[in-house]
Amino acid sequence: GFVTLIMFFLGLAGVPITFTTVTLTVSAIIAAIGIYSFSAKTFCLKLEEFKIVLPRLDPVEMLLAGLIAIKVIYVFFISIIKPMVDVDAFQQYSIVAKAIFYDRTFTLPYLHSFCGDKPLLPFLAQGWSFIGLGTINDALFKIIYPVLFLCFIVIFYSILRRAFIRKFCLLFAFMLSSLPFMVYHATTAYADFTITFYYATATFYTYLFMKEFTKDHKVSLRYLMIGLLFLGFAVWAKKAGLVLALVNLLVLAAFMLFNKK
Numbered sequence: 261g262f263v264t265l266i267m268f269f270l271g272l273a274g275v276p277i278t279f280t281t282v283t284l285t286v287s288a289i290i291a292a293i294g295i296y297s298f299s300a301k302t303f304c305l306k307l308e309e310f311k312i313v314l315p316r317l318d319p320v321e322m323l324l325a326g327l328i329a330i331k332v333i334y335v336f337f338i339s340i341i342k343p344m345v346d347v348d349a350f351q352q353y354s355i356v357a358k359a360i361f362y363d364r365t366f367t368l369p370y371l372h373s374f375c376g377d378k379p380l381l382p383f384l385a386q387g388w389s390f391i392g393l394g395t396i397n398d399a400l401f402k403i404i405y406p407v408l409f410l411c412f413i414v415i416f417y418s419i420l421r422r423a424f425i426r427k428f429c430l431l432f433a434f435m436l437s438s439l440p441f442m443v444y445h446a447t448t449a450y451a452d453f454t455i456t457f458y459y460a461t462a463t464f465y466t467y468l469f470m471k472e473f474t475k476d477h478k479v480s481l482r483y484l485m486i487g488l489l490f491l492g493f494a495v496w497a498k499k500a501g502l503v504l505a506l507v508n509l510l511v512l513a514a515f516m517l518f519n520k521k
Contacts, residue, residue, distance in 0.1 A: 360387030
C-alpha cells in the first residue's frame with residue numbers, strides 16, 4: 261500500500277517511476293524513521309520478537325494447518341496458470357500497469373481513457389509487479405494477489421489467537437480460506453480482492469480497538485490507527501470503499517458516543 265502511494269507521488273512530481281527511484285525513496289523514509297527511533301530511543305521491535313518458536317501441534321491442528329497450506333498453494337497455482345477472464349482486468353488494469361512499466365508514469369493523457377474515475381491502487385500495484393520483475397510477464401505479475409490472500413489468512417488467524425485456543429483459530433482460518441467466492445476473487449478479480457483484503461483487515465483492527473479500549477487506551481489507539489490506515493487503502497482500491505468506509509466510521513462514531521469519557 262505504501263509503495264503505491266510513493267509511486268503516486270513520484271508520478272505527480274514528474275519523477276520517473278522505476279525500481280531505483282522507488283527503492284531510493286523507500287530507503288530514505290526508512291532511514292529517517294530509523295534516525296528518529298534511535299534519537300528518541302523508541303524501538304518498535306525487540307530482538308526477542310525475531311526468535312522463531314515452532315509450536316507443537318496435535319494431530320487435529322496438524323491436519324487443519326495442512327489443509328490451509330493446501331488451499332494457499334492452490335490459490336498460488338491457479339492464479340499463475342489461469343488466464344485473465346474478466347474484460348476489466350485486461351482492458352483497464354493490465355494495460356495501465358504495462359504503460360507504467362514502459363512509460364515510467366501514469367499521468368500520460370492516453371491512459372485517462374483506461375483509468376477513468378477508478379481509484380489508482382490496483383493500477384499502481386500491478387505496475388509495481390512488472391517493475392519488480394523487470395519485464396512484462398502476464399503470469400507472474402498476478403502473484404501479488406495470492407500473497408494478499410496468504411497475508412489475509414495470517415492476519416485473521418493472529419487476531420483470533422488473541423481470544424481463542426489454537427485449534428479453534430486454525431479451524432476458522434481454514435473455513436475462511438475455503439470460501440469459494442473469495443478464492444475465486446484471489447485468482448482473477450484484482451480490484452475486488454484488493455478491497456476485500458484492505459477493508460476486512462481495517463474492520464478486524466477496528467474491532468480490536470473497541471474490544472481493548474476499556475483495558476488499555478494506548479494499545480487500543482494503535483489498533484485504531486492501523487484500522488484507519490487500511491480503511492484509507494480500501495477507499496483507494498475501489499470506489500465501493502467509500503460506502504464501506506462510511507459503515508466503519510458510523511460504527512466508530514456510535515462507539516465514541518457511548519464512551520465519551
